[in-house]
Amino acid sequence: xxxxxxxxxxxxxxxxxxxxxxxxxxxxxxxxxxxxxxxxxxxxxxxxxxxxxxxxxxxxxxxxxxxxxxxxxxxxxxxxxxxxxxxxxxxxxxxxxxxxxxxxxxxxxxxxxxxxxxxxxxxxxxxxxxxxxxxxxxxxxxxxxxxxxxxxxxxxxxxxxxxxxxxxxxxxxxxxxxxxxxxxxxxxxxxxxxxxxxxxxxxxxxxxxxxxxxxxxxxxxxxxxxxxxxxxxxxxxxxxxxxxxxxxxxxxxxxxxxxxxxxxxxxxxxxxxxxxxxxxxxxxxxxxxxxxxxxxxxxxxxxxxxxxxxxxxxxxxxxxx
Amino acid sequence: xxxxxxxxxxxxxxxxxxxxxxxxxxxxxxxxxxxxxxxxxxxxxxxxxxxxxxxxxxxxxxxxxxxxxxxxxxxxxxxxxxxxxxxxxxxxxxxxxxxxxxxxxxxxxxxxxxxxxxxxxxxxxxxxxxxxxxxxxxxxxxxxxxxxxxxxxxxxxxxxxxxxxxxxxxxxxxxxxxxxxxxxxxxxxxxxxxxxxxxxxxxxxxxxxxxxxxxxxxxxxxxxxxxxxxxxxxxxxxxxxxxxxxxxxxxxxxxxxxxxxxxxxxxxxxxxx
Numbered sequence: 001x002x003x004x005x006x007x008x009x010x011x012x013x014x015x016x017x018x019x020x021x022x023x024x025x026x027x028x029x030x031x032x033x034x035x036x037x038x039x040x041x042x043x044x045x046x047x048x049x050x051x052x053x054x055x056x057x058x059x060x061x062x063x064x065x066x067x068x069x070x071x072x073x074x075x076x077x078x079x080x081x082x083x084x085x086x087x088x089x090x091x092x093x094x095x096x097x098x099x100x101x102x103x104x105x106x107x108x109x110x111x112x113x114x115x116x117x118x119x120x121x122x123x124x125x126x127x128x129x130x131x132x133x134x135x136x137x138x139x140x141x142x143x144x145x146x147x148x149x150x151x152x153x154x155x156x157x158x159x160x161x162x163x164x165x166x167x168x169x170x171x172x173x174x175x176x177x178x179x180x181x182x183x184x185x186x187x188x189x190x191x192x193x194x195x196x197x198x199x200x201x202x203x204x205x206x207x208x209x210x211x212x213x214x215x216x217x218x219x220x221x222x223x224x225x226x227x228x229x230x231x232x233x234x235x236x237x238x239x240x241x242x243x244x245x246x247x248x249x250x251x252x253x254x255x256x257x258x259x260x261x262x263x264x265x266x267x268x269x270x271x272x273x274x275x276x277x278x279x280x281x282x283x284x285x286x287x288x289x290x291x292x293x294x295x296x297x298x299x300x301x302x303x304x305x306x307x308x309x310x311x312x313x314x315x316x317x318x319x320x321x
Numbered sequence: 322x323x324x325x326x327x328x329x330x331x332x333x334x335x336x337x338x339x340x341x342x343x344x345x346x347x348x349x350x351x352x353x354x355x356x357x358x359x360x361x362x363x364x365x366x367x368x369x370x371x372x373x374x375x376x377x378x379x380x381x382x383x384x385x386x387x388x389x390x391x392x393x394x395x396x397x398x399x400x401x402x403x404x405x406x407x408x409x410x411x412x413x414x415x416x417x418x419x420x421x422x423x424x425x426x427x428x429x430x431x432x433x434x435x436x437x438x439x440x441x442x443x444x445x446x447x448x449x450x451x452x453x454x455x456x457x458x459x460x461x462x463x464x465x466x467x468x469x470x471x472x473x474x475x476x477x478x479x480x481x482x483x484x485x486x487x488x489x490x491x492x493x494x495x496x497x498x499x500x501x502x503x504x505x506x507x508x509x510x511x512x513x514x515x516x517x518x519x520x521x522x523x524x525x526x527x528x529x530x531x532x533x534x535x536x537x538x539x540x541x542x543x544x545x546x547x548x549x550x551x552x553x554x555x556x557x558x559x560x561x562x563x564x565x566x567x568x569x570x571x572x573x574x575x576x577x578x579x580x581x582x583x584x585x586x587x588x589x590x591x592x593x594x
Binding site (some may be wrong): 025073074075076079080100107108109111112116117128133136137138140141143144145146147178181183185186187188189190197203227239245254259260272279282283294296297298299300301302303305308312313315316318319 | 334335338340345357372380391407418419422441442444445446447448449451452453455456457458459462463464465466468478480483485486487488489490491492493494497498503504505514526558560561562563564565567569571573574575576577579580581584585586587590591593594
């Protein structure tokens with residue numbers, strides 16, 4: 001058994017490892033205990049020196065795949081670097097956080113390695129034994145990953161972020177050319193916001209179909225900002241176009257586990273619960289006393305959002321005063 | 322344009338999951354096509370249409386890997402409008418994402434489609450891997466989690482938008498390619514083949530349901546059963562599920578009578594605000 005390669009994404013400014021990758025470094029360290037080798041952090045891109053130096057705070061060794069052909073986030077060019085990293089490091093495991101990039105790139109890297117992969121891992125039981133949710137979180141699987149390399153995407157909320165320590169060594173691999181196979185990244189149209197990322201937020205306030213229209217989310221935004229949280233939504237609300245889809249919490253959206261999750265006018269479909277059941281404290285506000293969301297809520301309030309949310313904002317302001 | 326689209330059968334996600342002795346009991350399950358695969362079929366059909374209910378050009382071939390019973394779900398997809406179906410015989414328990422992708426690769430090599438469309442994930446396994454593995458094995462470009470797709474008039478590329486954590490990414494891929502679809506793909510103007518449909522062509526904001534005419538027509542369409550041996554693939558799953566357990570239950574919560582009580586509990590008891 002050997003080292004564990006952890007794919008670390010680079011922040012937008014290029015200077016650091018994304019905070020979403022820190023749980024993967026922690027999971028990688030846990031897995032490394034079973035594999036007997038150390039963690040090798042991998043960064044991929046163009047001009048990733050600063051990010052590699054940042055990654056070195058979390059791993060004894062960093063491989064930085066650097067080249068102009070790697071500037072765009074393309075699975076076609078990045079997956080071969082991860083496969084190469086595994087070979088260079090003599091690794092027996094490859095780990096990344098299950099972000100949209102991780103989900104896109106990691107299975108392709110597994111294909112190139114002929115390796116088995118477990119998605120959305122929430123626990124490490126042994127070198128090849130992992131735990132992961134399936135069936136919208138209604139079952140927890142214990143899986144064994146066969147093959148030469150164990151590939152795992154890990155759920156961000158299931159592992160604590162890795163803590164910075166003594167600086168490791170950085171080895172840069174200059175990549176002269178990368179074949180994108182005719183794929184081109186044309187840009188990202190972001191929903192930039194000053195709020196924390198859904199995956200990192202300590203508080204998440206989500207609205208559902210009962211909010212009726214996008215303009216009504218303003219009041220939830222006010223509560224969100226008051227609590228320093230992130231705004232989320234149910235699939236029904238995202239489907240209805242009330243909010244952008246990247247706010248969707250659930251089986252088909254983001255999985256969050258904040259300290260406080262406030263579900264407003266969300267009925268609690270199985271697929272939504274799959275995305276927030278791991279939250280420490282769940283509050284449900286819904287006018288329907290039979291709504292399934294109340295079955296997972298620590299505190300349930302039967303009320304319309306029109307009554308409850310402005311009153312809650314006033315109460316929170318009092319507490320903060 | 323020739324399109325290969327996948328359809329996996331899954332147990333109805335609204336039914337309560339029966340767990341016993343570390344296994345899932347699916348004996349009483351009612352089966353249906355994975356939702357994201359239905360969206361994939363809808364995507365494939367729109368790419369062969371001039372518009373809603375309009376003329377069609379090209380071919381949509383649906384493929385499934387599973388037991389013989391899956392023919393029932395495939396018949397439903399043919400009733401939606403797919404032209405023919407391929408059912409590769411295999412037991413679900415003997416498959417993982419890697420083996421499904423290897424089987425699909427063999428089908429792709431036989432059928433030589435311009436595009437492979439899959440759902441981004443199945444709602445049972447939730448793995449979200451097959452499309453990416455297939456693209457990797459084929460050495461084809463990939464575009465995952467699509468919110469929209471526009472096939473170029475010359476049939477040589479497709480421009481897509483993808484649901485990513487930071488918003489929406491725009492990407493162009495050379496064809497042939499593998500794409501996987503997210504839920505926005507069934508938007509009114511999310512799919513268009515520039516060679517067929519005019520700018521502004523609109524469909525209903527849902528996947529289509531089988532019409533009576535479609536159901537009648539589907540009876541005459543081909544479902545070709547292909548044994549694994551014929552494809553020259555011997556699946557050896559790399560991922561084995563050893564046990565299934567129920568997730569830890571949350572302890573029962575309480576109902577509060579007022580917003581004041583809620584705020585007080587959150588502040589004093591839960592200490593989260």
